[in-house]
Amino acid sequence: MSLVEVVDVSKEFKSGEETIRPLDGVHLTIEEGDFVSLMGASGSGKSTLLNLVAGIDEVNSGHIFVGDTDITELNRGKLADWRAANIGYVFQTHNLIPVLTAYENVELPLLLLPMTASERAKRVEIAMAAVDLTNRAGHYPRQMSGGQEQRVGIARAIVANPTVVVADEPTGSLDDDTTEQILSLLQRVNRELGMTLLMVTHDADAAQRATRQLRLERGQLVENGKPILPRALRTA
Amino acid sequence: MLTFLPYTFKSLWRHRTRSLLTISGAGVALLVFCFVGSVQHGLFALTENQEAGRSLIVFQENRFCPQSSKLPQDYASTIAKQSGVADAMPIMVFTNNCRASLDAIVFQGMATDLLMKWRKLALQSGSWDGFARQDDAALVGKAVAARRKLKVGDKFTIGDITVAVAGIFAADNAADEGLIYTHLDFLQRARGLSDVGMVTQIEVHLNDGANADAVAKAIDEEFHAGPVATTTRTKGMFQADTLSDLAELIGFIHYLGFACVGLVLSLVATTTVMSVQDRIKEHAVLQTLGFRPRRIFGLVITESVVLSVLGGGLGVIGGMLFLAWSDMSVAAEGVTIAFRPSWDIAMQGAIASLGVGFLAGLAPGWQAAQAKIVTALRHA
Numbered sequence: 200m201s202l203v204e205v206v207d208v209s210k211e212f213k214s215g216e217e218t219i220r221p222l223d224g225v226h227l228t229i230e231e232g233d234f235v236s237l238m239g240a241s242g243s244g245k246s247t248l249l250n251l252v253a254g255i256d257e258v259n260s261g262h263i264f265v266g267d268t269d270i271t272e273l274n275r276g277k278l279a280d281w282r283a284a285n286i287g288y289v290f291q292t293h294n295l296i297p298v299l300t301a302y303e304n305v306e307l308p309l310l311l312l313p314m315t316a317s318e319r320a321k322r323v324e325i326a327m328a329a330v331d332l333t334n335r336a337g338h339y340p341r342q343m344s345g346g347q348e349q350r351v352g353i354a355r356a357i358v359a360n361p362t363v364v365v366a367d368e369p370t371g372s373l374d375d376d377t378t379e380q381i382l383s384l385l386q387r388v389n390r391e392l393g394m395t396l397l398m399v400t401h402d403a404d405a406a407q408r409a410t411r412q413l414r415l416e417r418g419q420l421v422e423n424g425k426p427i428l429p430r431a432l433r434t435a
Numbered sequence: 436m437l438t439f440l441p442y443t444f445k446s447l448w449r450h451r452t453r454s455l456l457t458i459s460g461a462g463v464a465l466l467v468f469c470f471v472g473s474v475q476h477g478l479f480a481l482t483e484n485q486e487a488g489r490s491l492i493v494f495q496e497n498r499f500c501p502q503s504s505k506l507p508q509d510y511a512s513t514i515a516k517q518s519g520v521a522d523a524m525p526i527m528v529f530t531n532n533c534r535a536s537l538d539a540i541v542f543q544g545m546a547t548d549l550l551m552k553w554r555k556l557a558l559q560s561g562s563w564d565g566f567a568r569q570d571d572a573a574l575v576g577k578a579v580a581a582r583r584k585l586k587v588g589d590k591f592t593i594g595d596i597t598v599a600v601a602g603i604f605a606a607d608n609a610a611d612e613g614l615i616y617t618h619l620d621f622l623q624r625a626r627g628l629s630d631v632g633m634v635t636q637i638e639v640h641l642n643d644g645a646n647a648d649a650v651a652k653a654i655d656e657e658f659h660a661g662p663v664a665t666t667t668r669t670k671g672m673f674q675a676d677t678l679s680d681l682a683e684l685i686g687f688i689h690y691l692g693f694a695c696v697g698l699v700l701s702l703v704a705t706t707t708v709m710s711v712q713d714r715i716k717e718h719a720v721l722q723t724l725g726f727r728p729r730r731i732f733g734l735v736i737t738e739s740v741v742l743s744v745l746g747g748g749l750g751v752i753g754g755m756l757f758l759a760w761s762d763m764s765v766a767a768e769g770v771t772i773a774f775r776p777s778w779d780i781a782m783q784g785a786i787a788s789l790g791v792g793f794l795a796g797l798a799p800g801w802q803a804a805q806a807k808i809v810t811a812l813r814h815a
Contacts, residue, residue, distance in 0.1 A: 294716070298442065310438050
């Protein structure tokens with residue numbers, strides 16, 4: 200059974216009188232341990248698809264299964280609980296909480312989960328070590344470079360050992376050297392920690408670092424030049 | 436929610452100038468709220484306490500200021516024989532200012548034995564013996580002593596009356612601490628006047644079970660055809676009538692208390708709204724991490740309550756300290772209202788701060804909790 204199944208998902212927006220439908224009956228399956236990159240033109244709906252999988256946006260139709268859970272059926276409160284336990288989100292602009300130190304930012308998602316303070320501390324230390332920022336634990340975001348901030352963002356995304364890590368253009372605001380560091384880090388997260396990743400990018404080189412490369416074209420997903428068709432679908 | 440309290444404090448500290456201004460504004464408003472509360476409390480204590488209903492004041496008919504009321508002293512012995520009367524105490528009253536004043540001095544001259552019997556005075560310094568031995572001795576209420584910086588042994592003059600401080604006292608009734616007690620005959624002869632045999636008022640103490648209204652009526656009927664007609668009221672009613680103008684004013688400043696609470700509400704609500712609008716994206720990030728909308732709502736409410744309670748708490752503490760330190764009182768026509776700190780007022784202030792903090796956070800909290808995550812993440 201696939202870890203993530205996107206089943207006939209459509210999403211539309213109103214723009215004045217016009218209705219835009221970036222996702223039009225999209226199908227996608229992601230297996231456990233996959234590192235999937237998602238490319239597409241600006242406005243093609245790649246970030247929208249990522250946000251739907253992350254449970255921070257709502258579909259107009261269709262279903263999204265993550266593990267056994269159809270997240271399109273969850274209300275806002277339960278969806279928030281589900282995100283806390285199952286999703287690690289890496290933002291393009293880091294989005295660290297400015298008043299918290301690197302350590303506190305990484306610890307934040309764990310405060311929502313039932314665990315002891317010592318277990319929490321252990322997990323934060325492991326995550327900080329994984330992104331090689333143990334020596335920056337007490338620094339505030341303003342005291343760090345963009346690359347360091349993004350590494351803290353990745354540590355925050357992986358600290359709760361989520362089912363899926365989603366990354367929305369994680370290297371979009373970084374220089375070449377830092378981009379290379381972040382992509383290597385994401386690859387390590389996938390290979391060494393076995394985490395499933397879905398990464399949106401506009402950078403073809405970055406996309407090549409993933410194990411699967413998808414494109415979103417005219418509301419449909421394309422893999423290896425062929426549209427992704429529905430397969431043995433679950434019934435909603 | 437306590438887990439996130441450090442985050443709340445750090446968020447407030449991020450905009451420390453704004454937070455401190457809000458806290459100081461709330462503090463000043465609650466200080467005024469406490470002051471207004473103490474004024475009302477003082478008036479209430481004067482007119483509603485148990486003694487106010489169980490003793491009567493006999494005053495010359497149609498007279499108001501103490502200087503204008505002159506009753507024959509021997510009325511007291513006649514009154515003492517009335518049914519229901521336990522004791523009748525002739526009192527000479529002198530005040531340096533009959534109008535409402537924050538620094539009016541009120542002397543009450545009465546017989547030492549009756550003073551010891553009917554006034555619950557606790558001497559903080561000096562002695563009863565010292566008072567009894569000296570004709571011009573005075574027992575000074577601690578509020579007056581603090582205001583005028585008087586101590587035992589000092590001599591001071593107010594309105595041609597010069598007395599020697601023989602003791603400084605505290606009293607159960609805070610208003611009494613704004614009085615100066617002297618010997619009755621001393622005050623009758625003071626200022627070159629020859630008021631021997633005349634007093635300003637007679638204070639009547641009733642037996643248990645006596646009907647105050649009936650006794651008052653009987654006293655007035657007794658002297659209706661005498662040389663000086665009287666008006667007799669319960670002490671509470673006498674004080675309420677005497678202070679009626681002030682009471683109206685005090686009733687009006689009651690609204691000032693409400694205005695202070697409203698001020699804190701708008702101040703804290705404005706700051707909380709600004710804080711939420713500054714952090715639309717931050718709250719969206721928190722929701723992305725798994726914070727429930729309800730928790731975001733709680734964080735905003737906590738922030739608002741912390742602001743209000745910190746400001747309100749400082750205001751309440753400041754107000755209590757100011758009231759305790761200043762020993763303020765207002766007197767009119769010889770009756771004194773004391774402004775004193777009390778736990779009741781402090782509790783009212785604390786509860787008002789807490790309630791206002793909660794109310795102020797409701798709308799911005801709801802706004803933050805209901806924000807669409809994706810839209811909010813795009814917010815600059």
